[in-house]
Amino acid sequence: xxxxxxxxxxxxxxxxxxxxxxxxxxxxxxxxxxxxxxxxxxxxxxxxxxxxxxxxxxxxxxxxxxxxxxxxxxxxxxxxxxxxxxxxxxxxxxxxxxxxxxxxxxxxxxxxxxxxxxxxxxxxxxxxxxxxxxxxxxxxxxxxxxxxxxxxxxxxxxxxxxxxxxxxxxxxxxxxxxxxxxxxxxxxxxxxxxxx
Numbered sequence: 001x002x003x004x005x006x007x008x009x010x011x012x013x014x015x016x017x018x019x020x021x022x023x024x025x026x027x028x029x030x031x032x033x034x035x036x037x038x039x040x041x042x043x044x045x046x047x048x049x050x051x052x053x054x055x056x057x058x059x060x061x062x063x064x065x066x067x068x069x070x071x072x073x074x075x076x077x078x079x080x081x082x083x084x085x086x087x088x089x090x091x092x093x094x095x096x097x098x099x100x101x102x103x104x105x106x107x108x109x110x111x112x113x114x115x116x117x118x119x120x121x122x123x124x125x126x127x128x129x130x131x132x133x134x135x136x137x138x139x140x141x142x143x144x145x146x147x148x149x150x151x152x153x154x155x156x157x158x159x160x161x162x163x164x165x166x167x168x169x170x171x172x173x174x175x176x177x178x179x180x181x182x183x184x185x186x187x188x189x190x191x192x193x194x195x196x
Contacts, residue, residue: 006054008172009184011067011114013047015134016162019081020045023098026084027136029155030096035148036141037096044181045134047100049111049167052123062121064169064185070117071167075190077106081134082159090149093139098157100132107132107164114167165189 015023024042031039055063079102086093102108108130115125139145169185 005057007057007060007184008174009052009055009060009063010048010170010172011050011052011118012168012170013049013079013164014166014168015046015081019160019162022157022160023134023136026098026155026157030136030148030151033144033148033151035139035144037137037139037148039137040135041178044179045136046168046170046181047132047134050114050118050123050126052118059121060184063118064187066117066121067114067167067169067185068187070113071110071187071189073190074106074110074113075192076163076165077102077104077189078161078163079107079132080159080161082157084136084152084155084157085133086139086149086152090153093145093149095138096136096148096152097133098136100134102132110164110167165191 020042023045027039027042030037052063079100081098081100083099083101085097085099087095087097100107111130119125139148166189167187168183169187171182171184173180173182
């Protein structure tokens with residue numbers, strides 16, 4: 001496919017500034033370890049529900065409609081950001097993360113609806129287990145890796161909660177300075193009307 005006729009696209013939940021600020025504080029602490037890590041800029045950290053890759057321009061409207069249809073009845077719900085870890089393991093860290101949990105189960109339900117809606121228009125379902133997390137950085141070599149993991153575990157990330165109020169279909173343009181994200185559609189979730 002010709003790249004000029006396609007848009008690198010993913011579906012995500014954006015984070016409140018307060019949580020991004022706390023992530024930046026944690027990253028600043030971890031950077032002092034002097035490990036070989038490519039850090040994700042705090043302003044660009046979001047929670048990805050589904051990565052689609054290069055989507056033909058002609059299919060973008062269908063993607064936005066499919067996501068809108070998938071979440072149209074979903075209500076605003078809280079999630080918790082907290083705890084830290086690394087993939088695939090502490091002994092072999094490749095990705096450093098902060099965790100996301102949703103005691104109500106609504107996050108998993110939302111992700112399932114989006115997967116099903118996009119599968120209906122030709123996007124394969126994700127085979128990996130849904131593992132909600134926010135990527136802090138990617139470890140490039142073993143340099144100070146053990147010290148980095150120890151520091152991550154010691155620092156932790158105290159739980160903070162926020163309300164998921166919308167789902168974003170995001171465009172990602174890869175530049176020499178890093179990815180530039182542009183919302184293609186922001187789909188609001190349903191907010192309960194207060195009872196009189």
